[in-house]
Structure formats: structure tokens, C-alpha cells
Amino acid sequence: MDGGRCFIVGAGEYSGSEMPVKGDYVIAADGGYAELVSRGIVPDMVIGDFDSLGGTPAHNNVIVSPAEKDDTDMMLAVREGLVRGNNIFVIDGGLGGRLDHTLANIQILAYIAQNGARGYLLGNGICVTAVTNGTVGFKSGLSGGISIFCMDGRAAGVTISGLKYAIDNAELSNAYPIGVSNEFSGTPASVTVRAGTLVIIWTGGLWGVEGT
Numbered sequence: 001m002d003g004g005r006c007f008i009v010g011a012g013e014y015s016g017s018e019m020p021v022k023g024d025y026v027i028a029a030d031g032g033y034a035e036l037v038s039r040g041i042v043p044d045m046v047i048g049d050f051d052s053l054g055g056t057p058a059h060n061n062v063i064v065s066p067a068e069k070d071d072t073d074m075m076l077a078v079r080e081g082l083v084r085g086n087n088i089f090v091i092d093g094g095l096g097g098r099l100d101h102t103l104a105n106i107q108i109l110a111y112i113a114q115n116g117a118r119g120y121l122l123g124n125g126i127c128v129t130a131v132t133n134g135t136v137g138f139k140s141g142l143s144g145g146i147s148i149f150c151m152d153g154r155a156a157g158v159t160i161s162g163l164k165y166a167i168d169n170a171e172l173s174n175a176y177p178i179g180v181s182n183e184f185s186g187t188p189a190s191v192t193v194r195a196g197t198l199v200i201i202w203t204g205g206l207w208g209v210e211g212t
Helices: 032-038 073-083 099-114
Strands: 004-009 025-029 045-048 062-064 086-092 118-122 126-132 135-138 145-150 154-161 167-173 189-192 197-203
Touching (some): 004 032, 025 032, 045 073, 073 086, 073 099, 099 126, 099 197, 126 135, 145 154, 145 167, 154 197
Parallel strands (some): 004 025, 004 086, 025 045, 045 062, 086 118
Antiparallel strands (some): 118 126, 126 197, 135 189, 145 197, 154 189
């Protein structure tokens, strides 16, 4: 993928497993501003209704959203990142805490994938991504668990290779968790879907993904 990388920090449990690098467009979503500032990182943009932060921060690029709105603060941040042409999204502070917000952020990964980009949610020892009509590749030497879930009603042409349990050109349903609890085997691995959106959750971090 060509394009920039957007690093977003939200108000959920912060893992700190990745840091912004030179060239990243950094967005603080509401309470994520406090996490960034505590680490000496000044975001390019701060966005939210600031119910988590407790007040509008003193920053030269703040977008204040109404408390009653359709989009979550994280979704607003992702939309801003997409408008700026970013196609890789690294999101910390988006897992843990409230279950409804965790599920919402996983849905946001699907939204990112369906808009031609790739998003990653970072957690404490885990990472989550979504892929639509494409492939996610993993490097050799990985160990631990990996699970694959269908986000659509059905996902067609699902091929999993290089993991303990492999499938070829199968169909997955969002009503049957057949993809849970697979394992890395130490060899390069890939998850492909021809038509549909998959969510992938694995033990480890962003460093194990090809192209990141």
C-alpha cells in the first residue's frame, strides 16, 4: 500500500507497544491526549467531545465534537486520517476498558479495511486487524495464538496457510467461530479472503505483520 501512516491514541487501555515514528500523522482522540502528553509526544491533531479528558486542551489544532453524535471520537479521528490520505492506521488506547467501545473499535477496523486501508488495534500482548478482499501476511518465527472471525454474514474464498490449522478456499460465517484458537507454526503465514471482511486477533504485536 502507498500512502501515509496515521497513529491514533484513544482513551482506552494504553499498551505503549508502538510509538509514533517520523512522518506519522498523530491524532489524539479525546483522553488519548493525556497519554501522549505524558510521554512527551505532541499530536498533530486533537479531536473529541472531551468528556474523557475533562476539558478542551490547549492545542493549536483542536476539533471539538458535540457529545451527542453518530460517530465515536475514534471514528472521527479515523475519518480525519483517511481524508488526509493515510492508508495505515495504528491505534493504541482502543482495547480494554468498556466492552462496547472495544467492539466499536473493531468495527472501525472493518470500516478502515472497506475503505481501502489497513488498521491495527494495539493491546497488551495482542494485536487486531481487519482485511477486506485481500491478504494479511505474517513473518516467520512467530509463536502464540491467532484467531480469525468473519465480520460479514459470510466471507468467501478464505485461505489460511502457514498456521497449525490450514484451510483452502473455504467459506466462513459470522455465526460460527470456526476460526478461533489457531496457532503460529514459526513459518511465514497468510490469511486471505476473496470476498468479505475478516477480523484477525493474534498474540504479539505489529512487528510480526508483513508490510508494516
